[in-house]
Amino acid sequence: MRKEVIIIGNGIAGITLAVLLQRKGISFSLLHRKGEKPPFALGETLPPSAMPFLQKLQLLNTFEENAYRKTYGYHSMWGSSRVTDINFYHHNPFKNGLKINKYQTLEYMRDLIRDDMVSYTKGFEIIHEAHGNTVVLAKNDGVKMVQGQILVDATGRNRAVLQKLKVDSEIHDELVAVSCHVPKIKHPKLTHEVYVESFEQGWGIVSALNETENICTMYTNKGHEILSKLKDISQCKSALSETIYLKDFIAQVNQAKFKGGNANSSVAKRISGSNWLALGDAAMSFDPLSSHGITNAIYTAARATETIEKKLSEADPDVFAEYGEAMQTIYQQYLISKNNLYRQETRWKDSEFWKQFFLVKDWY
Numbered sequence: 001m002r003k004e005v006i007i008i009g010n011g012i013a014g015i016t017l018a019v020l021l022q023r024k025g026i027s028f029s030l031l032h033r034k035g036e037k038p039p040f041a042l043g044e045t046l047p048p049s050a051m052p053f054l055q056k057l058q059l060l061n062t063f064e065e066n067a068y069r070k071t072y073g074y075h076s077m078w079g080s081s082r083v084t085d086i087n088f089y090h091h092n093p094f095k096n097g098l099k100i101n102k103y104q105t106l107e108y109m110r111d112l113i114r115d116d117m118v119s120y121t122k123g124f125e126i127i128h129e130a131h132g133n134t135v136v137l138a139k140n141d142g143v144k145m146v147q148g149q150i151l152v153d154a155t156g157r158n159r160a161v162l163q164k165l166k167v168d169s170e171i172h173d174e175l176v177a178v179s180c181h182v183p184k185i186k187h188p189k190l191t192h193e194v195y196v197e198s199f200e201q202g203w204g205i206v207s208a209l210n211e212t213e214n215i216c217t218m219y220t221n222k223g224h225e226i227l228s229k230l231k232d233i234s235q236c237k238s239a240l241s242e243t244i245y246l247k248d249f250i251a252q253v254n255q256a257k258f259k260g261g262n263a264n265s266s267v268a269k270r271i272s273g274s275n276w277l278a279l280g281d282a283a284m285s286f287d288p289l290s291s292h293g294i295t296n297a298i299y300t301a302a303r304a305t306e307t308i309e310k311k312l313s314e315a316d317p318d319v320f321a322e323y324g325e326a327m328q329t330i331y332q333q334y335l336i337s338k339n340n341l342y343r344q345e346t347r348w349k350d351s352e353f354w355k356q357f358f359l360v361k362d363w364y
């Protein structure tokens with residue numbers, strides 16, 4: 001099978017790239033692991049600033065129609081015990097963000113490109129990667145050979161292609177997330193259905209997924225002593241007992257299934273090579289506090305589409321290097337703003353979790 005592009009990874013970055021390449025008539029195969037379970041619903045939020053970009057890409061309807069709901073603002077208690085009300089009413093041109101249903105959105109988009117998806121059960125292997133010719137083996141009981149000019153890593157934080165290409169990552173913190181779905185309660189003191197609160201050992205966010213469920217996610221550092229407590233509902237209640245409103249969302253919950261995972265900031269040491277590139281979390285993964293992971297996945301997919309188109313049509317030798325440099329610049333700017341955000345919380349600046357943001361000087 002010979003294609004112009006081979007994409008590995010079946011998330012928002014890989015699928016968006018596939019849809020955009022299809023529109024341009026650029027041939028591709030998207031390789032993915034067979035029988036992947038629907039991911040745990042994180043209820044990611046897209047901020048209003050992402051809406052014009054989705055509109056420009058003609059993806060806004062897809063995201064809106066498959067979203068859980070529109071969001072019109074959020075509350076946060078960060079830096080003091082006063083609740084801040086962030087209202088999207090003043091945003092232009094869109095006065096709302098979206099609480100996306102990633103699984104449903106992806107299924108809708110996958111239907112557009114299903115004919116070009118290749119599944120495998122026993123891994124993949126890059127057997128040749130040079131001079132504009134990449135050969136990837138998708139391993140099942142037999143082997144399917146896919147040949148292409150350009151290889152794309154869209155495998156998220158796994159960076160499965162980059163690992164095979166021996167490209168390392170720079171890791172900037174140790175943030176981990178613990179999430180659970182809990183019955184929805186409407187907090188009497190809060191109008192918006194998204195609420196963020198910091199606490200001595202980390203921070204947490206609760207938001208409504210739908211009419212019956214809230215998703216509750218707590219963040220701390222890998223190895224922090226609070227982490228094991230956050231994974232058990234009764235211990236979680238006592239660990240969060242000092243919080244102001246966060247504790248109220250789990251007060252009546254007696255059973256919950258927790259899902260943990262990495263949520264740290266990291267970047268691939270190289271984001272592109274002569275005929276490969278990485279996008280989404282595989283290129284750079286953002287702290288969920290930024291609410292920019294999904295926007296990043298879509299943005300990098302759009303930039304990658306332009307880059308691939310130029311490479312194929314003009315045989316421009318520098319275009320992949322420019323893509324990598326642009327992404328590294330974005331990541332450096334992101335690190336500065338992320339750190340500034342954390343530094344707004346000074347109440348526990350000597351604590352194990354918060355002190356890291358006050359020790360680092362070299363981002364200024």
Ligand SMILES: Cc1cc2nc3c(=O)[nH]c(=O)nc-3n(C[C@H](O)[C@H](O)[C@H](O)COP(=O)(O)OP(=O)(O)OC[C@H]3O[C@@H](n4cnc5c(N)ncnc54)[C@H](O)[C@@H]3O)c2cc1C
Pocket residue numbers: 008009010011012013014031032033036042043044045046154155156157158159160177179217261262263279280281282286288291292293294295297
């Ligand atoms: C707790 C939490 C909350 C978040 N909240 C928000 C938020 O509110 N707003 C926001 O914008 N972002 C948020 N994010 C970030 C957002 O979810 C990610 O940035 C985004 O989903 C990344 O998309 P992706 O396609 O790059 O990677 P992924 O979604 O990770 O997709 C990668 C795909 O590659 C597949 N894959 C992995 N390894 C292999 C392999 N070896 N072979 C083949 N396929 C493979 C995976 O199965 C998956 O399908 C949050 C993240 C976390 C952890």
